[in-house]
Amino acid sequence: MGDVVSALREALGDRAVLEGETGGGAPDWLGGARRTPALAVLRPASTEEVSTALRICHAHRQPVVPQGGLTGLVHGADTNERTLALSLERMHAIEAVDPVNRTMTVQAGVPLQRVQEAADEHDLLFPLDLGARGSATIGGNIATNAGGNRVIRYGMMRENVLGLEAVLADGTVVSSLHPMLKNNTGYDLKQLFVGSEGTLGVVTRAVLRLRQKPRSENVAFVAVPDFDRVTALLARVDAELGGMLSAFEVLWDDFYRLITTPPAENRPPFATRSAFYVLIEALGGDEAADAERFQTVLARALEDGLVVDAAVATSAADRARLWAMRDDVGQVRRHAPVQTFDVSLPIPAVPAYVEEVNARLGERFGEVVNFVFGHLGDGNIHLIVGPGDREPETRQAVEAIVYGALAPRGGSVSAEHGIGLEKKPWLAVSRSEAEQAVMRAVKQALDPEGILNPGKIL
Amino acid sequence: MGDVVSALREALGDRAVLEGETGGGAPDWLGGARRTPALAVLRPASTEEVSTALRICHAHRQPVVPQGGLTGLVHGADTNERTLALSLERMHAIEAVDPVNRTMTVQAGVPLQRVQEAADEHDLLFPLDLGARGSATIGGNIATNAGGNRVIRYGMMRENVLGLEAVLADGTVVSSLHPMLKNNTGYDLKQLFVGSEGTLGVVTRAVLRLRQKPRSENVAFVAVPDFDRVTALLARVDAELGGMLSAFEVLWDDFYRLITTPPAENRPPFATRSAFYVLIEALGGDEAADAERFQTVLARALEDGLVVDAAVATSAADRARLWAMRDDVGQVRRHAPVQTFDVSLPIPAVPAYVEEVNARLGERFGEVVNFVFGHLGDGNIHLIVGPGDREPETRQAVEAIVYGALAPRGGSVSAEHGIGLEKKPWLAVSRSEAEQAVMRAVKQALDPEGILNPGKIL
Numbered sequence: 010m011g012d013v014v015s016a017l018r019e020a021l022g023d024r025a026v027l028e029g030e031t032g033g034g035a036p037d038w039l040g041g042a043r044r045t046p047a048l049a050v051l052r053p054a055s056t057e058e059v060s061t062a063l064r065i066c067h068a069h070r071q072p073v074v075p076q077g078g079l080t081g082l083v084h085g086a087d088t089n090e091r092t093l094a095l096s097l098e099r100m101h102a103i104e105a106v107d108p109v110n111r112t113m114t115v116q117a118g119v120p121l122q123r124v125q126e127a128a129d130e131h132d133l134l135f136p137l138d139l140g141a142r143g144s145a146t147i148g149g150n151i152a153t154n155a156g157g158n159r160v161i162r163y164g165m166m167r168e169n170v171l172g173l174e175a176v177l178a179d180g181t182v183v184s185s186l187h188p189m190l191k192n193n194t195g196y197d198l199k200q201l202f203v204g205s206e207g208t209l210g211v212v213t214r215a216v217l218r219l220r221q222k223p224r225s226e227n228v229a230f231v232a233v234p235d236f237d238r239v240t241a242l243l244a245r246v247d248a249e250l251g252g253m254l255s256a257f258e259v260l261w262d263d264f265y266r267l268i269t270t271p272p273a274e275n276r277p278p279f280a281t282r283s284a285f286y287v288l289i290e291a292l293g294g295d296e297a298a299d300a301e302r303f304q305t306v307l308a309r310a311l312e313d314g315l316v317v318d319a320a321v322a323t324s325a326a327d328r329a330r331l332w333a334m335r336d337d338v339g340q341v342r343r344h345a346p347v348q349t350f351d352v353s354l355p356i357p358a359v360p361a362y363v364e365e366v367n368a369r370l371g372e373r374f375g376e377v378v379n380f381v382f383g384h385l386g387d388g389n390i391h392l393i394v395g396p397g398d399r400e401p402e403t404r405q406a407v408e409a410i411v412y413g414a415l416a417p418r419g420g421s422v423s424a425e426h427g428i429g430l431e432k433k434p435w436l437a438v439s440r441s442e443a444e445q446a447v448m449r450a451v452k453q454a455l456d457p458e459g460i461l462n463p464g465k466i467l
Numbered sequence: 468m469g470d471v472v473s474a475l476r477e478a479l480g481d482r483a484v485l486e487g488e489t490g491g492g493a494p495d496w497l498g499g500a501r502r503t504p505a506l507a508v509l510r511p512a513s514t515e516e517v518s519t520a521l522r523i524c525h526a527h528r529q530p531v532v533p534q535g536g537l538t539g540l541v542h543g544a545d546t547n548e549r550t551l552a553l554s555l556e557r558m559h560a561i562e563a564v565d566p567v568n569r570t571m572t573v574q575a576g577v578p579l580q581r582v583q584e585a586a587d588e589h590d591l592l593f594p595l596d597l598g599a600r601g602s603a604t605i606g607g608n609i610a611t612n613a614g615g616n617r618v619i620r621y622g623m624m625r626e627n628v629l630g631l632e633a634v635l636a637d638g639t640v641v642s643s644l645h646p647m648l649k650n651n652t653g654y655d656l657k658q659l660f661v662g663s664e665g666t667l668g669v670v671t672r673a674v675l676r677l678r679q680k681p682r683s684e685n686v687a688f689v690a691v692p693d694f695d696r697v698t699a700l701l702a703r704v705d706a707e708l709g710g711m712l713s714a715f716e717v718l719w720d721d722f723y724r725l726i727t728t729p730p731a732e733n734r735p736p737f738a739t740r741s742a743f744y745v746l747i748e749a750l751g752g753d754e755a756a757d758a759e760r761f762q763t764v765l766a767r768a769l770e771d772g773l774v775v776d777a778a779v780a781t782s783a784a785d786r787a788r789l790w791a792m793r794d795d796v797g798q799v800r801r802h803a804p805v806q807t808f809d810v811s812l813p814i815p816a817v818p819a820y821v822e823e824v825n826a827r828l829g830e831r832f833g834e835v836v837n838f839v840f841g842h843l844g845d846g847n848i849h850l851i852v853g854p855g856d857r858e859p860e861t862r863q864a865v866e867a868i869v870y871g872a873l874a875p876r877g878g879s880v881s882a883e884h885g886i887g888l889e890k891k892p893w894l895a896v897s898r899s900e901a902e903q904a905v906m907r908a909v910k911q912a913l914d915p916e917g918i919l920n921p922g923k924i925l
Contacts, residue, residue, distance in 0.1 A: 109815045189811040190845040191882035194897040200658035221706035248679035251752025252710025294709025353647040357567045387648040424649040439652040448654045454912035
């Protein structure tokens with residue numbers, strides 16, 4: 010098997026094959042980056058080189074792990090001593106921006122933030138956004154079908170990719186770089202590559218859908234007394250903001266207390282305490298008129314008791330402060346070690362789910378913490394649970410409780426983070442044997458030798 | 468092979484197997500319905516019966532053509548003497564509406580219009596809409612990834628299906644009835660069935676995404692002097708309406724003249740003549756404020772010369788009149804026989820494309836008509852071309868011109884209608900050999916005996 014590295018070096022040159030180095034592993038944002046060993050790291054500079062590399066690996070039945078910015082949270086890009094890392098870092102060009110068609114053609118290794126900035130220069134918006142924007146690459150965003158805060162308005166990565174180019178396990182280049190919103194010419198192949206975590210092909214280029222850049226941005230943070238009113242508020246603001254609603258982020262009280270209590274630096278935006286808090290964001294087309302509408306909608310929600318207190322941002326700094334508070338998830342380090350979860354379930358089932366998880370964790374472990382917050386409009390909540398002991402038995406016991414309570418509610422063990430290695434043991438909670446069999450059939454059809462990111466997902 | 472019908476009758480009962488009748492063929496909306504013969508028509512009443520039927524067909528290697536409301540335009544549901552029609556017409560229940568999760572669970576045979584009405588009863592909206600809403604079924608909408616007028620705001624059918632249940636060729640039921648917006652647990656299998664025209668599985672049930680029902684509806688019809696201003700107007704209204712824009716329908720002057728000249732009953736909304744006309748629709752959240760915004764945005768567009776005349780609807784009757792005018796495509800019958808096309812291409816390439824098609828048609832046929840209109844925000848235009856002689860040679864010559872001019876521009880021979888039989892000879896214009904090979908591999912993986920809608924698409 011040493012042969013394969015020599016063959017790759019000969020075909021691609023020394024610059025494209027780094028031996029003796031480690032491939033990056035998924036960083037653990039709660040405990041520092043973790044790196045995993047690799048047979049070698051491939052750094053092709055073009056689609057043709059990716060194709061050549063995979064053709065050689067295929068001939069040698071050499072497992073390959075495609076890697077983007079290594080910001081994933083489920084060990085979906087982990088390598089080991091017998092696998093090659095395939096980094097797209099040298100393919101980072103923004104090839105074209107078409108402001109009339111409102112599309113951008115990019116190579117897979119370009120970081121998300123550079124795409125956002127390039128769109129902005131053309132008075133356009135690439136709406137996908139997430140904390141790792143500086144390192145996460147478009148290829149990784151595609152491979153993991155990234156989500157984030159604005160899915161309720163703009164959809165996940167899947168909805169923001171119009172076309173893509175991928176290289177199959179045997180080196181075949183499948184170019185589906187179609188730049189149209191509508192294209193019903195047979196199977197929509199890009200859907201196979203979006204969200205399949207590099208197990209069906211290596212995404213090399215993509216055509217992204219851009220939107221008009223918002224002319225107004227309004228943000229409020231509100232207190233809501235109970236869950237029924239949280240969902241009523243969601244329906245209300247979604248209807249009355251008439252297409253402007255871009256985020257509806259819900260915080261359970263425990264989490265709110267954590268992020269507004271020193272040493273956290275966020276100050277509570279109001280004195281009112283409540284069972285739930287919601288950060289509401291609206292992106293619109295007219296600064297003055299939208300601000301007025303936003304305040305009117307909130308005032309009516311206050312009048313009707315859906316909301317018991319509200320802080321409305323009146324400046325960009327205000328908005329940044331409210332978002333920074335919501336995003337100050339790092340405060341959970343005070344309770345380290347913890348375990349983080351990313352689940353989704355039907356919205357009406359959420360409160361009973363959280364209660365059941367808390368009750369079961371309490372029964373099993375006595376005193377526990379469970380910080381809950383999330384993109385409720387998408388049915389997506391994050392749970393950060395202590396104890397998060399490093400002992401596998403404890404971790405598995407916590408997972409069994411958090412994931413186990415999803416099954417009867419039709420929930421998903423991964424809303425936006427993917428399966429990778431971390432959630433693989435729990436896939437059956439959310440996907441039936443028949444579904445898994447179809448996945449295996451598709452995998453077999455596209456990668457019969459099983460060289461692409463083996464052992465991930467399935 | 469006669470055996471298979473007896474076996475089906477024994478397993479499903481007489482009511483579910485109609486022999487000696489014809490399966491419905493795709494209706495030709497310009498020339499009356501067309502029906503095609505079938506070995507028999509299966510009418511299963513449940514997912515289990517669909518499964519039983521397919522299991523028997525699979526064992527007999529009996530080809531099956533899944534059928535919805537038979538409103539498709541590309542002969543995607545045509546049968547012949549050797550194929551069975553599989554109608555979902557008895558599976559027409561709306562099983563559940565969840566107004567908090569904003570989802571609806573339905574059987575595949577329910578007509579689109581009933582879904583729209585059921586959503587409306589809960590103050591919600593199912594946004595997909597098309598002319599055939601009364602007959603077209605949800606299963607057919609899924610199988611063809613239906614589009615329509617509001618894709619620019621709400622996406623195609625693909626974006627409005629959260630989960631689905633399908634029966635594979637061998638009778639395996641794959642239930643992926645997930646009701647969440649976010650669910651990254653392995654391959655998103657529903658994507659395989661959406662838009663694959665019944666060749667990979669038979670969709671039996673679906674979970675649909677609902678939206679809040681708009682509180683305001685504003686419509687205008689405007690005259691625009693040239694194409695550059697059409698695209699500038701699109702960017703302008705999309706930005707300034709701040710999320711409300713729900714339709715941007717462009718009409719070329721020839722088409723506008725046709726639908727506003729007797730015997731057409733539509734009266735021109737203004738006296739101004741122009742190269743292009745646009746119907747703009749905005750759905751919002753506040754009746755008074757949105758009407759004011761809509762008028763302000765249009766007034767600015769007039770001031771800046773993007774628009775040279777505008778008629779703004781001031782009542783529901785007005786709005787209906789403007790839409791009826793846009794939808795009065797039947798006027799092309801005055802030039803029958805004609806050929807209709809549904810293509811998409813990058814928006815900046817549209818005007819040169821239409822000019823080239825017109826020039827080539829003129830060279831080849833002398834006097835021609837080419838009525839052009841479409842969902843320009845999606846890059847999707849419809850062309851209705853005369854001559855549309857019934858002679859295959861003439862039809863093919865016209866197709867060669869219309870589709871041929873797409874290839875160098877990266878266009879699609881089917882924006883929303885699908886491939887079926889009609890566009891199969893032209894698939895290679897839009898999809899490479901590598902793409903077709905992947906499609907065949909997926910087909911082989913899911914339907915190795917090739918019994919599901921054989922001969923369609925590929």
